[in-house]
Amino acid sequence: MAITRGFLGRRKQTDRDPRLPPGQYDVGKSWPVLTAESTPRVDAEKWSLSIDGLVANPTTWSLRELKALGTDTYQGDIHCVTTWSKLDTSFTGISLDTLLEIAQPLPEASFVVEESTTRYRTNLPIEDVTGGKAWIVWEHEGKPISREHGGPVRMIVPHLYFWKSAKWISKIHLLDHDEPGFWEVNGYHHRGDPWKEQRFDGD
Ligand SMILES: Nc1nc2c(c(=O)[nH]1)N[C@H]1C(S)=C(S)[C@@H](COP(=O)(O)O)O[C@H]1N2
Numbered sequence: 001m002a003i004t005r006g007f008l009g010r011r012k013q014t015d016r017d018p019r020l021p022p023g024q025y026d027v028g029k030s031w032p033v034l035t036a037e038s039t040p041r042v043d044a045e046k047w048s049l050s051i052d053g054l055v056a057n058p059t060t061w062s063l064r065e066l067k068a069l070g071t072d073t074y075q076g077d078i079h080c081v082t083t084w085s086k087l088d089t090s091f092t093g094i095s096l097d098t099l100l101e102i103a104q105p106l107p108e109a110s111f112v113v114e115e116s117t118t119r120y121r122t123n124l125p126i127e128d129v130t131g132g133k134a135w136i137v138w139e140h141e142g143k144p145i146s147r148e149h150g151g152p153v154r155m156i157v158p159h160l161y162f163w164k165s166a167k168w169i170s171k172i173h174l175l176d177h178d179e180p181g182f183w184e185v186n187g188y189h190h191r192g193d194p195w196k197e198q199r200f201d202g203d
């Protein structure tokens, strides 16, 4: 039986996992490491997370204090701008909604900057970290997050390209204006929606 190119082409299209955004491929069980700076050694006992800037109640939590606030799990996909996606993975931590409820953003707070212990920064509109879209996490698939993946604690904002998810997070600043972070200054898109393929500035 002759199989035409067109037939194979069409089959390939329909076989594509609908969870993969355009231009992305599935890494399966593996999980690539992408780090611009050298991997820091962050002591979980000394680590803390602060939310400051345009908030009524600037707050700092130790890891113990964060864990006492409750536990949320994200189960789903993550997408890196370098074209890999990891499907149906899970992270455990606390929703940013819970933390912002405590810190109380002022009405003029419209952007956030995530900042790592290493000074890596990434910027987001506040709408991208509220309403069940962002988490501070300490476990991946039931195990502590490894150092190279941002352990002991990182942030995840999985509906956007993963450069918006700071590893070794230590501060979240609330601002009334947008302030480009590390990759945004270096030509990446300001928002980074994988479904709109917002990879680079101007996409
Ligand atoms: N501190 C810090 N956070 C970071 C990065 C980084 O270089 N430094 N890289 C970002 C990018 S581009 C991606 S794709 C993810 C990679 O996370 P992973 O190494 O755990 O896959 O972390 C993001 N957070």
Ligand SMILES: [Mo]
Pocket: 034, 080, 081, 082, 162, 163
């Ligand atoms: Mo990335």
